Amino acid sequence: MPGRWKKTSFSTTIILVLVATLLVHGLQRSELTITRLTDGIWRLGDFITQAFPPDFSRITNILIASFETFEIALIGTIFGALLSVPLGVLAARNTTPHKSVYFIARGIISFLRAIPDLVWGLIFVVTIGLGPAPGIFAITVDVIGFCGRFFAERIEEIDSGPMDSLKVSGASKLAIVTGAILPATLPSFIATCLFSLEQSVRSAIILGLVGAGGIGVELQTSMQLFRFKEALTIILIIFAIVLGVERVSAYFRSKII
Amino acid sequence: MNFKTENLCKRFSDGHYALRDISFTAKEGQSIAIIGPNGAGKSTLIKCLVGLEEITSGSISFGQVEISNMNKKNLRELRKNIGFVFQNFNLIQNLSVFHNVLFGTMGRKANPLSWFPLTASKEDRELVMFHLDRVGLADHAKKRVDHLSGGQQQRVAIAKMLMQKPKMIIADEPVASLDPKSGLEVIELLSTISREESLTVISILHQLDFARNYFDRIIGLKKGQIEMDKLTSNVSKENLDLIYSNPLEEIIV
Numbered sequence: 430m431p432g433r434w435k436k437t438s439f440s441t442t443i444i445l446v447l448v449a450t451l452l453v454h455g456l457q458r459s460e461l462t463i464t465r466l467t468d469g470i471w472r473l474g475d476f477i478t479q480a481f482p483p484d485f486s487r488i489t490n491i492l493i494a495s496f497e498t499f500e501i502a503l504i505g506t507i508f509g510a511l512l513s514v515p516l517g518v519l520a521a522r523n524t525t526p527h528k529s530v531y532f533i534a535r536g537i538i539s540f541l542r543a544i545p546d547l548v549w550g551l552i553f554v555v556t557i558g559l560g561p562a563p564g565i566f567a568i569t570v571d572v573i574g575f576c577g578r579f580f581a582e583r584i585e586e587i588d589s590g591p592m593d594s595l596k597v598s599g600a601s602k603l604a605i606v607t608g609a610i611l612p613a614t615l616p617s618f619i620a621t622c623l624f625s626l627e628q629s630v631r632s633a634i635i636l637g638l639v640g641a642g643g644i645g646v647e648l649q650t651s652m653q654l655f656r657f658k659e660a661l662t663i664i665l666i667i668f669a670i671v672l673g674v675e676r677v678s679a680y681f682r683s684k685i686i
Numbered sequence: 687m688n689f690k691t692e693n694l695c696k697r698f699s700d701g702h703y704a705l706r707d708i709s710f711t712a713k714e715g716q717s718i719a720i721i722g723p724n725g726a727g728k729s730t731l732i733k734c735l736v737g738l739e740e741i742t743s744g745s746i747s748f749g750q751v752e753i754s755n756m757n758k759k760n761l762r763e764l765r766k767n768i769g770f771v772f773q774n775f776n777l778i779q780n781l782s783v784f785h786n787v788l789f790g791t792m793g794r795k796a797n798p799l800s801w802f803p804l805t806a807s808k809e810d811r812e813l814v815m816f817h818l819d820r821v822g823l824a825d826h827a828k829k830r831v832d833h834l835s836g837g838q839q840q841r842v843a844i845a846k847m848l849m850q851k852p853k854m855i856i857a858d859e860p861v862a863s864l865d866p867k868s869g870l871e872v873i874e875l876l877s878t879i880s881r882e883e884s885l886t887v888i889s890i891l892h893q894l895d896f897a898r899n900y901f902d903r904i905i906g907l908k909k910g911q912i913e914m915d916k917l918t919s920n921v922s923k924e925n926l927d928l929i930y931s932n933p934l935e936e937i938i939v
Contacts, residue, residue, distance in 0.1 A: 590776035594843075597736045598850050599766035599793035607801060608789045612778040 476657060483665060484658035491647055491659075495666050498643030499674075501564040501636070502629035508565070509572025510622045516573065517580025518606055523592075524584055526602075538581070542574030550636040564641035568629045575628070579621045580614070587613045616685045623678040623685075630674045634667055644670075687749050687767065687853040687886055688714055694744035696730055696910075704730040705910045708744070715884035717877065719897035719918075722907035723930055728890045731907070732858050735888070736768060737761050748854070766793040769852030771876070771889075773859040775843040779832040783823060783842050786831055787814045790849025810849075817845040821875060837868025844875060855880065857889035861896065869893065873900050894926060 437445070518524045520534035549570050553563030591609035600608065637645015644663060651660040694708035704727045712718055720728050733739040735746060737753060745754045748764060756764065777786045785803055791810055792801055799805040818824045821841040823834075831839060840860060847855070857876065861869030873893075877900040880887045891897045897904050897918070904921050906914035906929035914925050 588776075590772065590774055591778055593738070594770070594772060594776035594846075595789070595792055597738065597765055597768070597770040598790065598847075599762045599764070601762075601792075601796065603798065604792040604796075604801065607798060608792050609778070612781050616780060 480657040480661035482658065483662040484656070485662055487659060488662065491644065491663055491666060494637075494644040494647045495670055497561055498633045498637065498645070499630065499670060501561050501641070501643050502568060502626060502633040502674075505565045505568025505633070506572050506622060506626045506629045508569040510576050510618070510625065512569070513573050513576035513580050514611075514618070516577045517584055518610065520577060520581035521584035523587075523589065524606065524610060534577075535581070538574060538577040540574075541570050542578060544574075546571040546632045547635060547639065550639045550641045554640045559640045559642070561642035564633055564636045564643060567636055567641060568632055571632060572625050572629060575625055576618075576621055580618060583614050583617045583621075584610055620682045620685050623682050627671075627675050627678050630671055634671075688712065688747075689749075689854060689886055689888070690745075690747045691735075692745045692747075694731075694734065694746065695742045696727070696734055696739060697742045703910050705734065705741075708910075708912060710905060710912065710915055712886050712888060714886055715880070716903060717880050717887040717889070717901045718903045718905055719889055719891045719901040720905050720907060721891055721894065721897055721926075721929065722913075725909075726907040726929075727910040728907055729858060730910075732856055732888075732890060735856055736765060736770060762793075766850060767853040769847035769850050769855045769885075771840070771843060771847055771855065771857035771860045773862045775836075775839040777831045777839055777843055777846070779830070781831060782827065783818065783829055783831055783834070784814055784827040786842055787818060787846045787849060790846035793850055813849065814845075817848045818842075820848070820879075821845045835868065836864050837871055840864060840868070840872050841875060844872070844879070848879070852885065854886040855888070857887065859890045859892065862892060869896070876900075 516534055516538065519526070519530050520538055522531060525531035525534065546567055549567035550563060553566045557563045557566065587610065591613060592605050595605045595608050633641075633643055634645050634648075637643040637647070638649050640646065644667060648660060648663045648667070651657070651663060689712040690710075692709050694705055695703065696705040697703050708727075708731060710718075720731065722728050730739060734741050737756070741754060745752055747753070748767070751764060753761065753764060778789070782803075788803060788806055788810065789801065791806075795801070795810075800807060800810060803811070815824055815827065818827055821844055823838060823841055823845065826834065826838065826842075831842060834842065855876065860876065861872050864872060873896045876887060876889070879885065887901075889901070891901075898921065901918055903917050904914070905912060906925070908929050913929050914921070916925065
């Protein structure tokens with residue numbers, strides 16, 4: 430019978446020690462104590478008490494801002510997804526015209542994905558100014574990083590048969606992309622876009638906190654002015670938007686896939 | 687379209703010769719079945735014929751055009767005249783029969799508007815229905831391809847290939863993944879098309895009875911070389927035994 434304990438390898442031991450050290454160091458730096466935790470819970474209770482009942486007096490403005498958030502997410506996702514298609518074709522091994530193009534396209538996707546959406550939001554607020562436009566740009570860039578990678582990987586997975594079929598009939602590269610790659614990958618692309626839209630709605634809310642328009646701006650203002658009843662209304666509406674988009678997206682994805 | 691290969695050789699990077707000194711001529715309107723055991727070089731030969739594999743030496747000519755040193759642009763032009771039928775149909779499963787057949791114009795027509803049912807010309811739309819009628823599937827035009835049987839899908843692939851208006855047909859085991867009845871229907875269809883339009887047909891086949899009944903000539907490949915090249919009427923059981931190392935009865939079963 431094998432023993433209950435197996436001797437760990439040297440590399441596993443090093444990794445475990447490293448993770449434990451980072452955990453202890455992180456907890457020390459965050460000054461997370463039981464007292465602070467219990468105080469926090471009491472304050473959360475205070476916030477909830479002060480926030481109830483929610484204040485719906487500015488509901489029209491809040492709904493308009495919510496709609497703006499949804500529009501920022503939708504427009505950013507559509508722009509990002511459209512730009513991801515050619516980038517995905519260039520970043521897939523089986524469709525890229527040249528190895529150097531493949532590496533450049535993959536590099537662009539990795540770069541866009543590596544920088545978080547909030548950072549893109551800050552950059553575009555500084556360069557473009559406040560309002561929905563920097564939010565749309567930030568989401569577009571974020572979606573390219575996400576969809577570009579998924580599109581390229583999906584293209585690499587497709588059966589080469591339909592592509593060969595068009596190639597031997599003398600079809601151009603554009604025809605091969607249109608007649609073999611896009612039809613075979615479209616359901617998966619749409620499912621990825623819907624998933625991306627869910628993420629974009631969440632991002633658009635957060636982006637508002639850095640001035641990129643939408644309901645995030647309203648939430649930040651309410652919290653800073655201690656209008657907690659209004660803040661609760663906004664939080665409830667955010668919950669309804671995120672849940673609604675998730676449900677609708679999940680329904681369509683199940684229909685497509 | 688006349689067709690000729692001379693001393694065709696294909697050697698892979700590992701030094702292995704898949705084809706050695708393959709020379710044969712196909713006259714316009716002639717149908718040729720290429721038979722042989724697995725690993726004989728049949729698929730490599732077919733791929734070399736359409737430029738999907740580069741040849742090591744020798745030459746391939748379609749009509750007066752030699753393709754061995756052809757650039758990509760000219761090769762594309764030549765391919766527009768060659769209809770290729772695949773073993774696995776190679777259709778887009780989630781699109782309609784009509785749309786798949788319309789994609790057959792992609793080689794001939796550079797304008798993207800002609801590739802979609804919504805924007806294609808009336809002439810092309812009618813041509814799709816004409817070819818679907820020809821392969822007996824006009825009633826299935828609106829169905830998705832993945833709702834059809836294997837035999838029906840191969841007939842859709844043939845209709846798509848006909849949209850090219852080919853001068854020659856090359857088929858890579860067109861009935862290998864079909865049941866005997868569907869296989870017979872597909873071979874009969876290819877034979878009829880070849881006869882009606884005087885098209886040269888070169889097809890890899892494993893079914894010797896199909897080769898004997900529907901093709902003018904049989905070429906037997908073995909270990910990358912032509913072991914036999916005869917008119918079907920002159921092919922004997924002994925000839926076939928020479929190609930397949932095992933007794934013929936076992937192969938047919």
